[in-house]
Amino acid sequence: MGKEEILEEIKRAEAEIKEMKKEARKKKEESIARAKQEAVELLSKEREEIDTEWNAQFNIEMEKLKNEKEAIIEAGRKDAAKERERAKGSVPAVVNALVEKFIQTVQKGA
Numbered sequence: 001m002g003k004e005e006i007l008e009e010i011k012r013a014e015a016e017i018k019e020m021k022k023e024a025r026k027k028k029e030e031s032i033a034r035a036k037q038e039a040v041e042l043l044s045k046e047r048e049e050i051d052t053e054w055n056a057q058f059n060i061e062m063e064k065l066k067n068e069k070e071a072i073i074e075a076g077r078k079d080a081a082k083e084r085e086r087a088k089g090s091v092p093a094v095v096n097a098l099v100e101k102f103i104q105t106v107q108k109g110a
Contacts, residue, residue, distance in 0.1 A: 001009075
């Protein structure tokens with residue numbers, strides 16, 4: 001093998017190495033891009049799952065609050081009805097007391 005053939009062989013080997021490096025760099029960049037995309041997709045999926053879970057829990061809590069509110073309102077209505085009945089029973093007594101007081105006042109003044 002002559003000098004020129006050896007030089008040509010070295011140039012071919014260098015070109016082949018250069019091409020191999022270029023291909024390796026391309027594969028590396030593709031792998032990184034794929035990994036980034038997978039990470040984005042995974043994060044997106046996790047966020048959706050968290051949002052779904054949070055919304056479900058939020059709806060449960062809102063339903064509990066609604067039920068508690070309705071129970072409080074119903075208890076208030078019952079208390080108001082009791083007070084109304086109690087007041088109805090005492091109105092005649094109050095009226096009678098006022099009439100008595102009025103009569104006593106009139107008799108004192110006469």
